[in-house]
Amino acid sequence: MAELSGNDAFIDTDKLIFGIGQVQQITGVSGRQLRYWEEQGYIQSLNQKKGAAREYSLHTLFFIFHVTRFLDDGFTLQSAVDKAKQFDRQLPVLRQFLREQLHGVDFQDDRSILDFGYVDSSHTQRIYGIVKNGETSFEIKNVE
DNA sequence: TTTCTGACA
DNA sequence: TGTCAGAA
Structure with missing residues (x-):
């Protein structure tokens, strides 16, 4: 029996990983930007091994998507990331509230x-x- | 073919 | 940030 980590979701979202090419297609953010953002500590990729192909979690994919939304709204990269982090913090609370109420x-x-x-x-x-x-x-x- | 790092415009 | 080179 597979073990579900994190939440009680039917799908183990921790096992949904994306390559940098997929993230580019889905979010529209270039590989150059993704590497730069990671270098600046704004985002994180799974395997931090030097030279290995980057992999991103579903959570990070969502995070990147949110950053682009705030970027489109005119925020700087720094504040877009901050905004995305704030949004991220709300998700668990919203989930819990809806699940219980x-x-x-x-x-x-x-x-x-x-x-x-x-x-x-x-x-x-x-x-x-x-x-x-x-x-x-x-x-x-x-x-x- | 795709991605990685480093470097230049 | 885009793009190119040279190496996995």
Whole structure:
């Protein structure tokens, strides 16, 4: 039985690795830049062996993608990296919150309803997240 | 063929 | 940063 590290995901994302060529195709960042970014300590590749072909984790691939987004927004490389790091920090928290508080999703005619369960321990109100016409909102309903 | 390092414009 | 050379 394969062992899943990190989280309880069905796919062991730690085993999803990409070569520098793949990262170039996916993110649009040149190999020259990737090597430079690594040299500057902005990103990290898996095998730090000298002369060996670089490999990047899925996490790093995401990180690089986010950096390019902030770069496109006009940030300097340094601040784009900082922004990407901040974004990275949010992911575990967002995952945990959704995993524990999102009880289900209902699809109705014109809208989707996310069930976030009871508002508090009195169990008198339930809170829902609404997605309708590309807009989102909350709704609280009494459940006597 | 692809990637690596180092170097130059 | 792009690109080129010479070596894995």
